[in-house]
Structure formats: structure tokens, C-alpha cells
Amino acid sequence: MAITFKHVTHTYQADGPLAYTGLSDISFQIKDGSFTSIIGQTGSGKSTLVQHMNALLKPTAGAIQVGSQQITPETKNKHLKKLRQEVGMVFQLPEQQLFAETVVKDISFGPQNFGIEKEEAEQLARQMLEVVGLPTEVAEQSPFDLSGGQMRRVAIAGVLASKPKILILDEPTAGLDPKGHVELMKLFAKLHQNGTTIVLISHQMEDVAQYSDQILVMDQAHLIADDTPQEIFSDLEFLQQHHLDQPESAQFAQKLMRQGFNFTSLPITEAELVKQLLPQLQRRN
Numbered sequence: 540m541a542i543t544f545k546h547v548t549h550t551y552q553a554d555g556p557l558a559y560t561g562l563s564d565i566s567f568q569i570k571d572g573s574f575t576s577i578i579g580q581t582g583s584g585k586s587t588l589v590q591h592m593n594a595l596l597k598p599t600a601g602a603i604q605v606g607s608q609q610i611t612p613e614t615k616n617k618h619l620k621k622l623r624q625e626v627g628m629v630f631q632l633p634e635q636q637l638f639a640e641t642v643v644k645d646i647s648f649g650p651q652n653f654g655i656e657k658e659e660a661e662q663l664a665r666q667m668l669e670v671v672g673l674p675t676e677v678a679e680q681s682p683f684d685l686s687g688g689q690m691r692r693v694a695i696a697g698v699l700a701s702k703p704k705i706l707i708l709d710e711p712t713a714g715l716d717p718k719g720h721v722e723l724m725k726l727f728a729k730l731h732q733n734g735t736t737i738v739l740i741s742h743q744m745e746d747v748a749q750y751s752d753q754i755l756v757m758d759q760a761h762l763i764a765d766d767t768p769q770e771i772f773s774d775l776e777f778l779q780q781h782h783l784d785q786p787e788s789a790q791f792a793q794k795l796m797r798q799g800f801n802f803t804s805l806p807i808t809e810a811e812l813v814k815q816l817l818p819q820l821q822r823r824n
């Protein structure tokens with residue numbers, strides 16, 4: 540499902556003395572089936588931006604088109620049920636939203652909320668366990684008895700159970716160990732291959748470089764770049780100017796070097812390393 544932002548502005552507490560512009564005149568398009576990453580410094584407006592994609596926040600000016608649904612400042616919540624089903628949102632630390640006494644009840648809550656019968660929703664929940672790589676035995680356990688990584692998967696399964704066409708991921712692997720991180724990123728890549736449109740917020744440039752076909756760069760409520768990873772990561776001056784070349788790209792480069800990538804012209808800047816790595820990565824994928 541495609542997403543179009545047209546001159547979207549969002550002002551927090553618009554009518555009060557503490558009015559604050561979270562998004563300023565943002566326009567872009569995300570194609571159906573793409574993998575788009577949103578990067579930018581802390582507080583630049585990334586979360587504010589994605590919360591407009593399922594109308595958790597509505598624009599204070601401008602309009603958003605998500606599939607056939609238009610969202611404007613006047614859009615009423617009663618018209619948004621289908622959109623909320625079609626656009627799944629995984630927040631930071633989603634396991635904090637778990638609540639039910641068993642895993643299967645937790646995962647099936649979303650689909651039931653969207654009108655699917657209990658039995659069918661629970662069957663769907665069990666299928667989702669497999670999708671997120673959890674053993675079927677956990678279905679009847681309390682989610683709170685699971686490890687942190689497993690709880691994260693249960694929370695993600697709960698979002699996937701509603702079969703979203705767009706999946707928004709707001710730093711979905713934050714706090715996970717490297718293995719859990721890689722496994723989840725592979726899961727998202729697989730969902731993408733199967734046709735889900737993915738929107739990822741990440742501070743980890745290795746993921747951004749590896750998986751995205753479009754990158755949006757936010758800076759102080761403005762969209763300052765909308766391009767391919769090849770273009771974004773080859774503009775070293777731009778990356779350095781916006782502090783996007785460290786420390787993530789350095790870790791990225793170091794990790795790939797451990798996996799046997801060659802660099803001929805060390806020492807070079809971290810951003811330069813990323814630039815060199817991209818063609819190798821693309822050949823690998």
C-alpha cells in the first residue's frame with residue numbers, strides 16, 4: 540500500500556502557549572511494497588512522522604493518503620478502523636504493551652478487536668508464532684515468563700496477526716542482543732519480500748544500508764533528504780554535517796570487516812567505509 544504526504548505540518552499543543560512544531564511542511568511518497576527507512580538525530584521528528592501513517596496523530600495542516608484513505612486535520616476517528624488494521628505499528632519496547640494471561644490470548648486480541656471470531660483469531664495467533672520464530676509450546680504460557688527477546692516477538696506477532704499491508708517499525712530491535720537483532724531484521728526482510736510495505740525508524744546504519752530502497756532523513760522537524768541508500772551514503776559531507784556517520788557506520792564497517800570485507804585504503808573516515816561497502820552488500824543480496 541502506498542503512502543503520500545502532502546505539505547504535512549504537525550504542531551503539538553497547537554492552541555496553547557507551548558505550541559511546538561514536530562513536523563514542518565513534509566511531502567514525500569512511499570511506493571507500495573517498498574522498504575523505507577527514516578533516519579535523523581534524536582528529536583528530529585521521526586516518531587511524529589510515522590504516527591501520522593495510521594492517524595495516531597493527525598496533521599494540523601496538509602494531507603496524507605494511505606491506500607484509499609485520506610487523513611486531514613478534519614478526519615474523524617470513526618473512519619479509521621480499516622486503516623488501523625492495514626497499518627501495523629511496532630513501537631519502541633513493544634513488549635511493554637503485553638497484558639494477557641497467555642501468549643495466544645495476547646496475540647489474538649488485535650484480530651478479535653477487528654471483528655475476527657475468537658476461535659479463528661486464536662488459530663491465526665498460533666500461525667503467527669511460527670512466523671516470528673517462536674515454538675508452539677509458548678502459546679499457553681504467560682508472556683511474562685518469556686525472555687526479553689521472546690516477549691518482543693510475541694508483541695510483534697500481535698501486530699502481524701491483523702495482517703497489516705504496511706508495517707511501521709519504530710526502532711524495533713532496541714535493547715536486543717546482536718543475535719536477536721539480526722533474527723528480527725531477517726524476519727522484517729522476509730515480510731518485505733512477501734509484499735508488506737515496511738517503514739523502519741533506525742539509528743543503525745547497517746540495517747538502513749542493507750535493507751532499504753528509500754531513505755528519508757529528518758532534521759529539526761524538516762525532511763532534508765529523500766533518496767536511495769546509494770545516494771545518501773555516498774554524500775559524505777551531508778552525513779557528517781548531520782552527524783549520521785558515527786558511531787553506527789563505524790560499527791557497521793567493523794562488523795563487515797570481521798566478516799571478510801576488504802578495505803584497501805585505511806585509514807579512512809567512517810562514512811567513506813560505508814560508501815565502499817554498499818556495492819559489496821548489494822552484490823551479496
Ligand SMILES: Nc1ncnc2c1ncn2[C@@H]1O[C@H](COP(=O)(O)OP(=O)(O)OP(=O)(O)O)[C@@H](O)[C@H]1O
Nearest residue numbers: 551552559561579580581582583584585586587588
Ligand atoms: N506530545 C508531545 N508534545 C510536545 N512535544 C512533543 C510531543 N511528542 C514529541 N514532541 C517533541 O517533538 C520533537 C520530535 O519528537 P519525535 O519523538 O518525533 O523525535 P524522534 O526523531 O522520533 O526522536 P528519537 O530518535 O529520540 O525517538 C521532539 O522535540 C519532542 O520533544
